[in-house]
Amino acid sequence: MSQIQEEIKRINNGLPQGVRLVAISKFHPAEAIEEAYEAGQRIFGESHVQELQQKVELLPKDIEWHFIGHLQTNKVKYIAPYIKLIHSVDSIKLLQEIDKQAKKVGRIIPILIQLHIAEEETKFGFTIEECRNLLTTQDWSEYPNVQISGLMCMATNTDNMEQVRREFRTVHEFFVEMKASCTNLTSFTELSMGMSHDYPIALEEGSTLIRVGSKIFGERDYSKG
Numbered sequence: 001m002s003q004i005q006e007e008i009k010r011i012n013n014g015l016p017q018g019v020r021l022v023a024i025s026k027f028h029p030a031e032a033i034e035e036a037y038e039a040g041q042r043i044f045g046e047s048h049v050q051e052l053q054q055k056v057e058l059l060p061k062d063i064e065w066h067f068i069g070h071l072q073t074n075k076v077k078y079i080a081p082y083i084k085l086i087h088s089v090d091s092i093k094l095l096q097e098i099d100k101q102a103k104k105v106g107r108i109i110p111i112l113i114q115l116h117i118a119e120e121e122t123k124f125g126f127t128i129e130e131c132r133n134l135l136t137t138q139d140w141s142e143y144p145n146v147q148i149s150g151l152m153c154m155a156t157n158t159d160n161m162e163q164v165r166r167e168f169r170t171v172h173e174f175f176v177e178m179k180a181s182c183t184n185l186t187s188f189t190e191l192s193m194g195m196s197h198d199y200p201i202a203l204e205e206g207s208t209l210i211r212v213g214s215k216i217f218g219e220r221d222y223s224k225g
């Protein structure tokens with residue numbers, strides 16, 4: 001068994017029931033994805049539309065492709081026919097565009113609302129306040145072709161694991177609050193949090209989808225991207 005396959009098996013075997021691994025394959029070649037596929041992995045996440053399109057062409061049709069990066073509205077149309085879950089909805093404008101493109105291809109596309117919780121200035125997403133406002137005041141029947149399936153976040157990129165835990169806990173508490181108050185959103189069940197260096201903490205704090213890349217596939221070679 002290759003190192004990729006061992007890591008896929010090790011991580012999947014350690015997941016609590018109901019939690020799924022999204023193998024983040026961005027910047028890694030199709031062959032690396034094939035190896036993971038042969039170890040039973042079916043959910044893969046990518047963050048660039050063009051790279052994703054190329055991989056979709058090459059790889060088995062039963063792969064569930066998730067989109068995890070910042071998505072420009074003018075690119076939604078390319079992935080609308082097949083994308084299984086968009087983790088990174090960071091504006092109303094993007095939500096509207098996904099609804100529009102999903103309608104064109106006769107789909108209902110599941111999405112997560114991305115929260116901005118980390119300290120870094122540059123990260124995309126809604127604040128908790130904005131998200132609460134969105135979820136509790138929006139009339140979701142206006143967007144019949146998107147399915148709001150939960151929340152996604154990235155913790156601050158720090159070695160301070162207590163801070164990371166605090167951020168995950170805050171998001172989980174908010175997730176539970178929204179599940180309770182948005183009873184019309186029956187699809188609101190997923191909490192996407194945890195990456196290579198912090199997913200064990202995310203699991204303890206209630207994640208249902210972990211997004212693990214470098215721990216499985218090794219360091220990314222950006223020069224080829």
Ligand SMILES: *Cc1c(COP(=O)(O)O)cnc(C)c1O
Pocket residue numbers: 024026047068069154195196197211212213214215
């Ligand atoms: C790249 C990326 C990941 C995976 O990061 P690793 O540290 O390689 O596990 C997870 N989530 C998002 C949003 C990413 O962009």
